[in-house]
Amino acid sequence: MSVTAAASLLAQAALPAEDLSRYQMEPMGWIFMIGSIGTVITLTVFCYWKVLTSPKATRHMHAPLDIDTQDRET
Amino acid sequence: MGKTRETWGTRVGVILAVAGSAVGLGNFLRFPGQASQYGGGAFMIPYFLALILIAIPMGWAEWTMGRYGGRFGFNSAPAIFGVIGRRPAWRYTGVLGLLIPICVYMYYVYVEAWCLGYAWAYLTGDITEFMGPDRTQFAARSTEYFNRFVGIERDGLVAEGGLLQPAVLFWILVFGVNFYLIYRGLTRGIERFCIWAMPIMAVCAFVVLARVLTLGTPDPAKPDQNVLSGLAFMWNPKPSAPGLPWYSALADGEVWLAAAGQVFFSLSVGFGIIINYASYLRRSDDVVLSGLTASSTNEFFEVCLGGLITIPAAFMFLGVAGASGGTFGLGFNTLPAVLGFMPGTRLFGFVWFFMLFLAAITSSLSMLQPAIAFLEEGFAIGRRASVAILGLITALGSFFVIYFSAGLAALDTIDFWVGTALIFVLATLEVILFGWVFGAKRGYEEAHRGAELRIPRVFPFVIKYVSPSYLLIVFTFWAFDNLPGRLQQMRTGGVPLYTVFLLGSVFVFLLLLTRIAGQRWQAETRDAPPTSEAAPARRGA
Numbered sequence: 204m205s206v207t208a209a210a211s212l213l214a215q216a217a218l219p220a221e222d223l224s225r226y227q228m229e230p231m232g233w234i235f236m237i238g239s240i241g242t243v244i245t246l247t248v249f250c251y252w253k254v255l256t257s258p259k260a261t262r263h264m265h266a267p268l269d270i271d272t273q274d275r276e277t
Numbered sequence: 278m279g280k281t282r283e284t285w286g287t288r289v290g291v292i293l294a295v296a297g298s299a300v301g302l303g304n305f306l307r308f309p310g311q312a313s314q315y316g317g318g319a320f321m322i323p324y325f326l327a328l329i330l331i332a333i334p335m336g337w338a339e340w341t342m343g344r345y346g347g348r349f350g351f352n353s354a355p356a357i358f359g360v361i362g363r364r365p366a367w368r369y370t371g372v373l374g375l376l377i378p379i380c381v382y383m384y385y386v387y388v389e390a391w392c393l394g395y396a397w398a399y400l401t402g403d404i405t406e407f408m409g410p411d412r413t414q415f416a417a418r419s420t421e422y423f424n425r426f427v428g429i430e431r432d433g434l435v436a437e438g439g440l441l442q443p444a445v446l447f448w449i450l451v452f453g454v455n456f457y458l459i460y461r462g463l464t465r466g467i468e469r470f471c472i473w474a475m476p477i478m479a480v481c482a483f484v485v486l487a488r489v490l491t492l493g494t495p496d497p498a499k500p501d502q503n504v505l506s507g508l509a510f511m512w513n514p515k516p517s518a519p520g521l522p523w524y525s526a527l528a529d530g531e532v533w534l535a536a537a538g539q540v541f542f543s544l545s546v547g548f549g550i551i552i553n554y555a556s557y558l559r560r561s562d563d564v565v566l567s568g569l570t571a572s573s574t575n576e577f578f579e580v581c582l583g584g585l586i587t588i589p590a591a592f593m594f595l596g597v598a599g600a601s602g603g604t605f606g607l608g609f610n611t612l613p614a615v616l617g618f619m620p621g622t623r624l625f626g627f628v629w630f631f632m633l634f635l636a637a638i639t640s641s642l643s644m645l646q647p648a649i650a651f652l653e654e655g656f657a658i659g660r661r662a663s664v665a666i667l668g669l670i671t672a673l674g675s676f677f678v679i680y681f682s683a684g685l686a687a688l689d690t691i692d693f694w695v696g697t698a699l700i701f702v703l704a705t706l707e708v709i710l711f712g713w714v715f716g717a718k719r720g721y722e723e724a725h726r727g728a729e730l731r732i733p734r735v736f737p738f739v740i741k742y743v744s745p746s747y748l749l750i751v752f753t754f755w756a757f758d759n760l761p762g763r764l765q766q767m768r769t770g771g772v773p774l775y776t777v778f779l780l781g782s783v784f785v786f787l788l789l790l791t792r793i794a795g796q797r798w799q800a801e802t803r804d805a806p807p808t809s810e811a812a813p814a815r816r817g818a
Contacts, residue, residue, distance in 0.1 A: 222501075223499075223501035223502060223506060223596060223597070224501045226501065226506040226507075226509045226510050226513070226592070227505065227506060227509055228505050228506075228508055228509045228512070228513065229509070229513050229514075231318060231513065231514050231523055232317070232318055232508070232509055232512040232513035232514065233512075234318070235317070235318025235319070235321055235512050235513075235514060236318065236508065236511075236512040236584075238321075239318075239321045239325075239580050239584070240580060240581050240584070240585075242325070243573065243576045243577055243580045243581055244577065244581060246569075246573045246576070247570075247573040247574060247576070247577045250566065250569055250570035250573045250574075251570060253566055253570075253729060253730065254288065254289065254292065254566060254567070254570055255289075257566075257729055
């Protein structure tokens, strides 16, 4: 069970601390971090740019939100 | 009934609704935990491969199948599977597209209530008061607070505290909000809510991210625990064993399984939700760009926000031990302890848990709509009646989850059998239906109807061969690792066994409903195969 496992891990946190000095950003760490985040941001910006600048954009406005679509029982 | 067919109001609305369905607690809690545990930065290689080879193609397949089914006036998985598969048997496999969201909702709405309850506890100071001033006790006190909050020690309505327990009160509130929004309908309920909730969620995440990245070295007595070391713990590629090069992690099958599982669950493919949402599109509405945009939005929340917040923050305050653990452990045990150390505890605690609440509610809403659509189109009943029926079923199931709170056994059992195993099964069935029954090339052409982006030509090959193979391999290894233990657990009886009986009962009930609805559709010849690609919708637009 993840909750109980986490509880035991948290209990370990109170134990004498291990040497954490080895956790420093390495060149490969930077590459993976910047590469992953950069890829996702580029894809997301590209997608939203395409969606928002599409010449068809106005055709996707099916109905203003304030019009009651009668999708409820009356 | 003579009612107007529902459609989405705006394109951004449907994208945000699908993205909202996908973005959940897993983006902020499960992904960072999995990545840091399975190879750190190296995890991202199998992660992106699985995204390209399974998740995005399957997303496009679901969007395409949903829009196709919508042309016949259908919005639920059983009906759409019946139309695409052209055999009644496919309708029954589509029942999984109802069972999964309904049963996952039963526990997910409770977790959603925890998030809102925690946000309220930070706002009022209740949790900070409970944690006390002794920093050495934060970890233990946060665990104790969670255990009391959810009644983890024993069964009973949150350990016999009754209806006035905060977890139960927030469950009632959240349950009511979900059904109120569903009752308002697709456009005025789900879409309007997601258009507001998704940007607010992003703002909340940016606020917490800014706080985490500007913490510097929060405890001068521990100079090795700072922002950069937190990021290093998350992003430095980790070898499979000390002394080996970092890429040795890629030879570890568990890393590939973990990455494929994370991508797969994160994008909500195999839930039956995307099919339902896409069925409200019009026949020439784009699905390729919209599907990719929804997927990229989910990835943005997961990689860019989740990947920079949770584990680095936990590492900065609690070290390696604190930065490990599963979704609930990180979310409700570790992070409250971390927030206790952080300046501005109450403000950032509220913002963080409110953000998780928004992530959860945009997902839970999407779990209700498939069943609402099924009841409406299968039995010609109105919104009020369908909401009442579904409300009763899910309330009973959710009450079961809350009552059997010891060790969160009921929740855990549903999450395993439905929220994990059955999702693999449904995803595999979907990809077979799309790639082999509907036809990969036909599906490729159907996806491009009104498309504003071209799918690579390799897509038919990927969806027909690569995606199902990848899924089956992952599922086989997952089953090999997990099923024996779970089956053993069943033999001991108790709550896990009762829970499986509950799930089985819901499944049989849905099968019976599908049989009745299918007879009705057949009598109306609504699910007859199309005579041509230009087959008109039998109802509505």
